[in-house]
Amino acid sequence: MIPQGPRLGNDPSRFRLEGTPVISVMLGSMLTALPIIAQSPVMPPVGLLLLLSWRLLRPELWQAWIALPLGLFDDLMSGQPLGSAMFLWTVTLIAIDSSERRLLWRDYWQDWLIAAIAIIVCLSGGLLFARLTGGGGTIDLILPQIVWSTLLFPFVARQCAWLDRWRIMA
């Protein structure tokens, strides 16, 4: 379904321009509220995938600090210790910012690579923090999650682009 085009002389509202990305990431984090009683970390971190998609699609949209409130919200929803996603997501966004100064050319594959590295860092960091605060498990536990989160990223980025098109059209 392709979104309807803009009506002449209309601008999208400010809330729609700035709220859509934030709300979509928060809804992604809230997917853990679905009544799925998982026996192992099976669900991809959809909030993180959406954050990365928006960041790589629209570099000018957010400053790096946006990951602080979004990460805090994700921690509240996910059951990870508070501060885990807050730290990891912010560090990820800062790292993406600094990587953009070095890369001369960007294409689809590089975006995927950046997202894959970010997913690996965030999920293994989350495992580390969970272990520090009384949990357990080894890297084997999150390997499947890393794999299908990485494979899912292009799909999420695609949906994000679709949403972006709706966002900037009034």
Add this chain to the structure above:
Amino acid sequence: MARPPSRRPGHNRKAQYSLFASYVVAVSGALIGLLLIGVAIFDPTGFAVIRGGAAEITRPISATLKGLVRGVGSADEWVVAYINAGSQNAALRRQVDINRTRLIEAAAIQQENIRLKKLLKLVEAEKDEVVAARIISSSASSTRRFARLNAGKAQDVQPGMPVRAPEGLVGRIYTSGINTAEVLLLTDSSNVVPVRRAKDDIAAISTGRDDGSVEIRPLTAGNNPFKPGDVMVTSGIGGLYRPNIPVAIVVRIRGDIAIGVPLANPARVEAVMVQRPYEVSVSRPETPSAAASLHPNTDASPATPAATTPPAAATPPTASNNTARATP
């Protein structure tokens, strides 16, 4: 594709400062995140109020959806049961006949058990069940194994209470909010349950492995006594879980530990029961007469314990003679 527009603001001072400030905010926020994790290392159940508040918001969504998707998790079982209906029917009939006899035996044993407990003056509180509730969601994207219960402090659910399903033990309450509570599932590696083998009394410790199975470590030294198919039940040691709740079935042996699968799958169970901790509901009553018969010398008058209560009357005559001789 060319690289995205640079964020470097050129010679505009104001833009430079605002960019710098945004990084200062981001870095200090990340450090605060680390600090929060530092707090969580020493106090893992801290911030329970904030978490509980967030859970309250998502509770209506989860509870409603849970009502809609009931039964989807066991759809495969329905299909398999349909295919095997004929042969399964015959097998089940035989099973029912065997079980009927066992049930009668179990009822007799239960009667005997109640009688023996009375003899021991071990009194169980009438009501050990706090509330029956549904599990509505879980930490599906995290490596911790938490599930969210649709009941909280308003229903008298307190942290530490055991949670069980009809099939077996599910876990215990980790934190509780107003109308929701987090259940630390049996399969989380910080959940340690003292167990024993159901058919004999070989004690073991069950620890979660975070992947849906538990690790059962025998307390006895020497080679591993467990075999696949062994059923583990709670032993009641530690006073949290009441004895004889089914916990897990051993599926694999690995060196000196056994790998088991919990008998109650939280994804399948319809409702779970929150119980009071065992040590609270079982107590040996310390009546004044019992205390007096235990310490006869502390009682000043020798006449009071002697005649009134049965325990004192049942004491051998030599003992009462001794007290009578000691007191004057």
